[in-house]
Amino acid sequence: MTSPSMTSPSMTRAVLLAAVAAAIFAQGNRPAPPGPRGLPDAPGKDTVQRLCGSSCHGPQIVAGKGYSRENWATVVNGMIARGAKVEASEFNDLVDYLGKNLPPRSGAAGAGGSGFIGAGPDDAHVVDPAAAEKGLSIYVAECVTCHGNKARGGPDSLPPAQRGSDLVRSLVVLKDRYGATIGEFLRKGHPTQSGRHSSSIQGEEAINLAHFLHQKLTDTLRSGPYNKPINVLTGNAAAGREYFNGAGGCTKCHSTTGDLAGVGAKYDPVTLQQKFLFPKSFAAGRGGRSVTPPKPTTIDVTVNGRTVSGLLLHMDDFNVSLRDEAGEYRSWARTAQMKITVHDPYAGHVALLDQYTDKNMHDIVAFLETLK
Numbered sequence: 001m002t003s004p005s006m007t008s009p010s011m012t013r014a015v016l017l018a019a020v021a022a023a024i025f026a027q028g029n030r031p032a033p034p035g036p037r038g039l040p041d042a043p044g045k046d047t048v049q050r051l052c053g054s055s056c057h058g059p060q061i062v063a064g065k066g067y068s069r070e071n072w073a074t075v076v077n078g079m080i081a082r083g084a085k086v087e088a089s090e091f092n093d094l095v096d097y098l099g100k101n102l103p104p105r106s107g108a109a110g111a112g113g114s115g116f117i118g119a120g121p122d123d124a125h126v127v128d129p130a131a132a133e134k135g136l137s138i139y140v141a142e143c144v145t146c147h148g149n150k151a152r153g154g155p156d157s158l159p160p161a162q163r164g165s166d167l168v169r170s171l172v173v174l175k176d177r178y179g180a181t182i183g184e185f186l187r188k189g190h191p192t193q194s195g196r197h198s199s200s201i202q203g204e205e206a207i208n209l210a211h212f213l214h215q216k217l218t219d220t221l222r223s224g225p226y227n228k229p230i231n232v233l234t235g236n237a238a239a240g241r242e243y244f245n246g247a248g249g250c251t252k253c254h255s256t257t258g259d260l261a262g263v264g265a266k267y268d269p270v271t272l273q274q275k276f277l278f279p280k281s282f283a284a285g286r287g288g289r290s291v292t293p294p295k296p297t298t299i300d301v302t303v304n305g306r307t308v309s310g311l312l313l314h315m316d317d318f319n320v321s322l323r324d325e326a327g328e329y330r331s332w333a334r335t336a337q338m339k340i341t342v343h344d345p346y347a348g349h350v351a352l353l354d355q356y357t358d359k360n361m362h363d364i365v366a367f368l369e370t371l372k
């Protein structure tokens with residue numbers, strides 16, 4: 001589930017700088033750029049140069065476009081949406097530098113008209129609703145059970161060690177701009193619901209999550225439309241039943257009178273959706289009732305004809321480790337001769353994620369909720 005990104009940094013930087021070039025040229029109609037040496041010296045210059053390589057435009061091209069930090073953030077976000085990979089921390093440096101050192105002409109409204117008034121690096125995060133929508137799905141997949149369905153903190157029913165704090169009042173979120181602080185926080189390691197390592201939530205995912213949390217923040221301050229619990233019960237239960245018994249293939253492994261009897265009473269709707277999409281996830285039952293913990297993933301490693309089995313602890317392209325039955329920690333550098341077999345009891349469910357449409361998901365949750 002956690003396959004490392006196959007995209008090389010130099011390639012993604014090339015994509016980024018091509019997009020920067022395109023964005024600037026689209027505004028400018030100027031001759032070929034003179035190269036990075038014309039950029040002003042200031043903190044962040046290194047990042048910009050590293051990201052742009054030799055193709056950066058000189059200040060005479062960029063300056064006077066009337067781009068504020070906010071505008072640059074929007075431009076760079078657009079590039080990320082088109083495939084440029086920018087780490088959350090790089091993102092902040094990049095737009096800080098561009099916004100601070102290549103500011104709008106004084107008094108000019110700038111390229112985009114009225115919205116494009118210059119502002120300093122302390123600009124508020126400007127929410128992009130489409131990105132916030134993507135951030136919501138990450139939040140529902142990884143954070144909602146502990147931080148609550150308003151992001152205002154987990155339910156009192158959770159044991160204190162698992163009760164996530166109010167993210168709308170969190171300094172991590174308040175200080176964040178475009179995922180920089182949130183990305184940094186997650187890089188250090190934090191629980192997730194699916195069991196993926198939080199440090200893998202970077203780049204675009206951290207940025208989308210930031211858009212979602214800032215949307216919650218501004219909406220809470222203004223009591224706007226997003227300041228309501230996330231409603232996961234928007235589906236059609238009858239359509240959900242049909243899908244469950246038919247195209248969804250759920251009855252291959254489940255029965256509504258057997259293992260899933262009463263599942264609607266067991267979990268609240270958000271947790272139910274969570275458990276259906278990611279059955280491996282940590283989740284407490286309604287009212288904080290404890291439920292059987294998810295089954296672990298096990299692994300067999302065969303080296304020189306000897307097989308060692310145990311609980312999978314870590315596996316990437318280079319290393320693999322497990323804890324064997326005796327409780328012993330074992331780890332290997334991976335080789336081509338080594339045979340590795342992973343037994344993930346939830347692999348079937350993970351494969352299903354590609355199969356459902358959004359409507360299927362909502363219908364299924366509405367149906368499961370009726371199983372009380």
Ligand code: HEC
Nearest residue numbers: 142143146161162163164165170171172173185191192193
């Ligand atoms: C298993 C429960 C759990 C999950 C899942 C979880 N958190 Fe937390 N989170 C906590 C707890 C408990 C705290 C408070 C203690 C701490 O800081 O570790 C916390 C604290 C935080 C804080 C710091 C708040 C502050 O200002 O001190 C942030 C930010 C945060 N979580 C974000 C997230 C995000 C984003 C996700 C999803 C990717 C997530 N958390 C998933 C339990 C969880």
Ligand code: HEC
Nearest residue numbers: 248249250252253254263275276279294295345348349364
């Ligand atoms: C290949 C077999 C398989 C298929 C197909 C399958 N599931 Fe599951 N499902 C599982 C397993 C295994 C678990 C984990 C049970 C456990 O941890 O005890 C699970 C867990 C669940 C849970 C959580 C139950 C709980 O009490 O925590 C829900 C809800 C669920 N599945 C719904 C569905 C739905 C809806 C479908 C059809 C779209 C589906 N499953 C298809 C194997 C399957």
